Amino acid sequence: MxxxxxxxxxxxxxxxxxxxxxxxxxxxxxxxxxxxxxxxxxxxxxxxxxxxxxxxxxxxxxxxxxxxxxxxxxxxxxxxxxxxxxxxxxxxxxxxxxxxxxxxxxxxxxxxxxxxxxxxxxxxxxxxxxxxxxxxxxxxxxxxxxxxxxxxxxxxxxxxxxxxxxxxxxxxxxxxxxxxxxxxxxxxxxxxxxxxxxxxxxxxxxxxxxxxxxxxxxxxxxxxxxxxxxxxxxxxxxxxxxxxxxxRIVAAEILVGLVNFFIVIEIFLARSVSELVIRILVAAIVTVINVLLMISVQREIKRKDEITKLAKSLEQANLRLQELDRQKTEFLSIASHQLRTPLSIIKGYIELITDGAYGKVTPKTKAILADMDSSNERLVKLVDEFLDITRIEQGRTKFSFGMHDMNELVSSVVKELTDRAKDKKLKLVWKAGKTKEDVYMDDEKVRHVVFNYVDNAIKYTPKGKVTVTLEHGNNGVILKVTDTGIGFEKIDEVNFFQKFYRGKNVEGTNVNGTGLGIYVCRKFMEAQDGRVWATSPGAGKGSEFGFWLPQKTGEKPKVVQQDELAGVPHEIIEKKDTSTLASVV
CATH class of the missing domain: 1.20.1070.10 (Rhodopsin 7-helix transmembrane proteins)
Structure with missing residues (x-):
């Protein structure tokens, strides 16, 4: 032996x-x-x-x-x-x-x-x-x-x-x-x-x-x-x-320690010198791997802790922003209601003075009164937009649904804005559908959206024409308002329909606006299961604003509060915008 x-x-x-x-x-x-x-x-x-x-x-x-x-x-x-x-x-x-x-x-x-x-x-x-x-x-x-x-x-x-x-x-x-x-x-x-x-x-x-x-x-x-x-x-x-x-790294270290313990025991169970050498080498390799593993675990835990802290700070910041947004909405609601009454009174007195209720009015005075009335109208429209925003964000907007002819609705808007287009020497083209287009909708809210689209197209088109079309698509009706106006870049396309956003394309123009109009349009359409979009080939190449509304059948007329609609949270609707919009366009 x-x-x-x-x-x-x-x-x-x-x-x-x-x-x-x-x-x-x-x-x-x-x-x-x-x-x-x-x-x-x-x-x-x-x-x-x-x-x-x-x-x-x-x-x-x-x-x-x-x-x-x-x-x-x-x-x-x-x-x-x-x-x-x-x-x-x-x-x-x-x-x-x-x-x-x-x-x-x-x-x-x-x-x-x-x-x-x-x-x-x-x-x-x-x-x-x-x-x-x-x-x-x-x-x-x-x-x-x-x-x-x-x-x-x-x-x-x-x-x-x-x-x-x-x-x-x-x-x-x-x-x-x-x-x-x-x-x-x-x-x-x-x-x-x-x-x-x-x-x-x-x-x-x-x-x-x-x-x-x-x-x-x-x-x-x-x-x-x-x-x-x-x-x-x-x-x-x-x-x-x-x-x-x-x-938490203690558990990993205990596990690694146990692994090393059993590997060391294996060394003493070797039956030959060569087997002993091999087991010692294996033990050394495993030890190195375990050390690297612990370093990796430590880094991972440190990174996870940092992410957790960041997530908590972001959550707190988000809650604070939500509270500030709520306070802002309440302020807008109070301020808008307080402004609405005096503006209505001013409008009434301007009309009385213009009609001669307080004596004869000279042509020069009438021109001044017309300017005052125009400025007052702009303020009234701004206040109405603020009120719409506060009602939407507080879920207090009421919707009156029924079957209405979309062709007739759009025709009334085009007729109302034709003179404004002529004043700018623009051609307003309305391509109506060939048949009656009955859609289950709140006609007042949809009319607001159509009016805003056409009115904006006229505002931002220096020359050329504005075209309004109505067609079928994706089990619904699609309205498009295209123009030959100032257009916009891709960055604007992404941010349009956001609150208070005004595109880079309107900088330097003398057109007034708050960026609230098309935001309200988006909210009105989403509440009716619709979608909105805006596209443009680029600055100076015109643009297209449109919306899609589903054609529902067998629905009965009804009046509902905004927070009772469809039961679909706004967050889910907004996440669907991109994919659905792409299929509609």
Missing amino acids: NADNAFFLFVNFVILETLYFMFTQLFTILPLTCAIFVLLFGVFILSKDRTSPMNRLMFGFSLSMFFWMFGTFMMFGLRGENRELALFWDRFVYAGVVFMPPFMHHFSLIFTKNKGQRKLLTINYLFAFFFLLISRTPYFVDDLNIYNWGAHSQARLFHHIFLFYFFIGTGIFFKNLFSEYRTIFNKERKIQIIYAFVAFAIVIFVGGSAYLYAYGIDTKFPFAYVSGLIFPVLLSYAISRHGLMHI
Whole structure:
């Protein structure tokens, strides 16, 4: 037998003996496993942010559990063979356990951001130090209870008092978390509280069953120490899944650590030198990959946190803008109503003066009165647009639906605006449909849209003609108003029909406007399940404004409020604009 084979036989023998020992000494190994696991968890927590009071307290609590589990391992291993040494290790256990109540109490105050209970917390810590000192004496524990799985010290007078303090002190933790849970509404925060509550409850109420052994009560299996495994696993899941304590990377590091652990074990199971070298190389490669993985995870989590913060700030800004928009709408509504009355009175007096109700009017005065009336009309129209906007945004616009002839409606608009076109020496062409075009619509609102389209085309066309056409398409009627006017660029095409937007093409012209007219047109058409659009080959090449309305049959006349229409939110309508508009055009 060569040296290599002898070496590997020895290694395999050691591993097999270790596994045999682990299975035969399960009761002893369980506390040790839990002790190592919970200590590693505490170190991980502390390494993430050593300055965080919450992380420090979690490390302190994990250290208390380590004292408990490791001291139990040492005490179980003796199996009562050395009474003095077994008592020493049991008192070692209480060196950590006595601080669990104040650590949990302190943790709950930081976790819930509770700035009160300072005196109560101080008293809790003082009791912990008192029981730390008294636990060194035979008045706390003394003598041993022997079980088939190990030994445990016997409780004395001060242990009874400590037990009462232990459950009262830790109960404050659960009371604070429960109070926080009842007063908050954030779902993610509630989940965090539930996980923290359950994890610590397992330690206190499952792990707390270990006190039974001090009173001679044998549970046959020391399942109390399993809590040392469940506690860090549950908190690790809460950390990774729900951002508890803001150190989600801990779960990834634990996973990587376990992978590395099993790979290292594989090295010792190699059967030849070549296999040993290969496994060492694999372990090195996996370690490098794991390091790169952790760097990537850290960057990803950092980026995600930044995006989350940005999203929250944008949400707050959006809420603020919505509030400002609501206030603006209310202001417009109040101001418009206040302006409407005096403008109507001014119009009435201008008409009375023009008609001679206050005496003879000279031609020069009539010209001045005509200018005043024209300016007043522009103000009235502006106020009406403001009122339309406020009614639309507040959902107070009423729609009166019925079957109406679209040809007749458009003809009336063209007839009304013909003289205005002639004054600018423009040709106004109306290509009516060949048959009667009955459409289920609010004829007043649709007439407003047609009037606005034709009126704008006349305003922004210095020379040439304006053409109005009506045709069928996509199970509805399509109206187009084309002109040979100033046109517009693509940037305007994208922004038209937005509130207060005026195209770049009108800069430098003497045409007045607010950018509200075609916005109101869009809202009126969308409320009737219609669509609007505007296109142009470019600046100086004319433009086309149009709309599409569905032709519905079998509908009865009705009057409805805007917010009762179709049940389709404006947000959904606006998202459909592009695709539907493309198919219509």
